[in-house]
Amino acid sequence: MQTGIEIEPLEPLPEDWERALCVVAHPDDMEFGGAAAVARWTAQGKQVAYCMVTSGEAGIDGMAPDECRVVREAEQVESARIVGVPEVEFLHQPDGILEYGVPLRREIAAVVRRYRPEIVVTSNFRDTWGGVNLNQADHVATGRAVVDAVRDAGNRWIFTEQLVDGLEPWGGVRAVWAFGSPQATHAVDITDTFDLGVQSLEAHRAYIDGLGWEHWDGREFLEGFSRPVGQRMGVAFGAPFEVFPMGWGG
Ligand SMILES: [Zn+2]
Numbered sequence: 728m729q730t731g732i733e734i735e736p737l738e739p740l741p742e743d744w745e746r747a748l749c750v751v752a753h754p755d756d757m758e759f760g761g762a763a764a765v766a767r768w769t770a771q772g773k774q775v776a777y778c779m780v781t782s783g784e785a786g787i788d789g790m791a792p793d794e795c796r797v798v799r800e801a802e803q804v805e806s807a808r809i810v811g812v813p814e815v816e817f818l819h820q821p822d823g824i825l826e827y828g829v830p831l832r833r834e835i836a837a838v839v840r841r842y843r844p845e846i847v848v849t850s851n852f853r854d855t856w857g858g859v860n861l862n863q864a865d866h867v868a869t870g871r872a873v874v875d876a877v878r879d880a881g882n883r884w885i886f887t888e889q890l891v892d893g894l895e896p897w898g899g900v901r902a903v904w905a906f907g908s909p910q911a912t913h914a915v916d917i918t919d920t921f922d923l924g925v926q927s928l929e930a931h932r933a934y935i936d937g938l939g940w941e942h943w944d945g946r947e948f949l950e951g952f953s954r955p956v957g958q959r960m961g962v963a964f965g966a967p968f969e970v971f972p973m974g975w976g977g
Contacts, residue, residue, distance in 0.1 A: 748865075789937060806931060833889075902974075
């Protein structure tokens, strides 16, 4: 249909890979835009693991961090299970006050070296979600640390203390993909796995209740941003990704 409005098309992401590692700041980050894509990939037989930099323990106003941490880790494990992800690692860094820097890169590089993924996924780490909707500080710190840690992981002279008991450098990451980026050039068709994405988000029940957003509906929310993305790739629902190539000459 000719709408008269130029919409910029989004390229489908490549699917010729076997292992992905998703590194995000908080439980619930994957579910606000990435989980349905993960469900598609695991349905194709790919292996996907999650790594949470924090446990989101500062995320519920009415619940103290020590209790909140336990609740949110359990919700994240269930949420991952729904989209075919059996493994969730928690790095237990401090929620809300993450700092970009060498210590964070070290933590993430260790996970990349152990898991040896071809693709690393993180959430949008641009300053905004588009327009003046500011991104959150932990997301920005995490994403910047992820792209650097992927390079660190491949260099045997960086974080040498990790290279014991047979652990080797890993330079096999082809790209970092950041979902939800306002500068997305690619997308994943999530039409068939959209419902799993919704279920995966709804698994964060205590968190969603804790937000206290009246009449908020996870399905409606996800539809609201998946539909325009889908339009840009000619499908019902899509998830947008910005692509950062990590290999040389790739
Ligand atoms: Zn978050």
